[in-house]
Amino acid sequence: MRPLAIVSLHASPLAALGAGENGGMNVYVRAVCEELSRRGIPTEVFTRRASPDGPERVRLHQDSWVTQVEAGEPRPVDKGRLLDLLPAFTDGVLRQARYVPDGYSLIHSHYWLSGWTAVRLAAEWDLPWFHTAHTLARVKNERAASGAVLEPDHRIAVEQAVVREADRLIASSVSEAEDLVRLYAADRRRLAVVPPGVDLRIFTPRPADALRRRLGLEGMRTIVFAGRLERLKGAEIVLRATAILAAQGVGSGRLALVLAGEDSQNGMLESSALGGERARLEALARDLSIADRVRFTGAVDQRTLAGLLAL
Known part of the structure; x- marks a missing residue:
């Protein structure tokens, strides 16, 4: 079976959780890939290398691998600067794919930055493309608290292109699906709601x-x-x-x-x-x-x- 190409530029499933920008998206990508592996579905996660240490390719689970792509200096960078690194990251993903003779079966991108890359990957590889937004700029700006940093126009433009081009939009809730329709004119026929799960091996009642x-x-x-x-x-x-x-x-x-x-x-x-x-x-x-x-x-x-x- 050909692997799924998972694009997660800034949310590496290998990252330590809870600090900086590492959080729910990192957990989501890791957990989905681990579960797909348990079901015999291979995945290859492409993420930006944020440290000079460690190998280029790391096994996440039996049938799941993470490829750390060079794009800019191998260190954490401000999320606002990642847009400038997208061309290098995308070229790096395309170079790595040349070593996979049978190619991939599907692209699944996470967050708008990865969506930017996936637009080109879908065209180059002629593959179906799924996208999960995780957060949406227009929703964040609409509900921004006083003093909050607003999301920039270029992010909104990329998200609009992703909504227009992706074959399937995966929303994490009915509310998010409605926001995609209301604020981005998403086609309901290409929307699917898949609520995130909970790892009941960890999150169980316990003495406190x-x-x-x-x-x-x-x-x-x-x-x-x-x-x-x-x-x-x-x-x-x-x-x-x-x-x-x-x-x-x-x-x-x-x-x-x-x-x-x-x-x-x-x-x-x-x-x-x-x-x-x-x-x-x-x-x-x-x-x-x-x-x-x-x-x-x-x-x-x-x-x-x-x-x-x-x-």
Whole structure:
């Protein structure tokens, strides 16, 4: 069976989770490829090399490989600069494909940057092309919080081209599918909704007493927020909601909030004058007189997150 070509320029399934821009998309690509492998469907993931260390090609699962393509210096770069690296990345993917004599069966791109590359790959290889947006610029701009960095026009233009050209658009929810139709005039006949799954080998109920003691949360009713710290994610909303609930006496005064995550690039930029988004949120917690109820954990891995969700 010919492998699927998975294009994920900035979200490598090999990346450490929870810091910078690494998060749900990295998990999504890795989990989908692992499950496809278990079902006997091979995949080749193309991602940009972000470190000089390690081999060019890495096995992710039995029938799944990751090829790290040289495009720019092999180090993390600001997401806003990745557009300039797309021609080099695309050329690198096409060069690597020459070593696959039977070619690929299908292209699946993730995020608008990879969609830019997939437009050319689909034309060069004459293959069907699926695309998952993960986020949409017009939706982010429409719902942007005060002070948030707006998405640029060139991203919107690329997304519009992807919606027009892709053979199948994979939306993660009915709401996203409706946004694609409403804001990008997507053809409903080429839309499919495939909700993300949950790894029940990791995210299962578990004892939390030891973790509660370590965080100083014994006897507390606990709210958990998990996500990169930037204004779009809404950590400020849950902080203000916690303050309201505490003032109303919810939990008989034993209410706490755990914030798991670290500043993203946007978070650092949006709140640079205040020392970053985490520093802004910590100051807000103090202003709301709930600092003693709030725990900032920083970036955590999946197993640690599963423990936090069991609190």
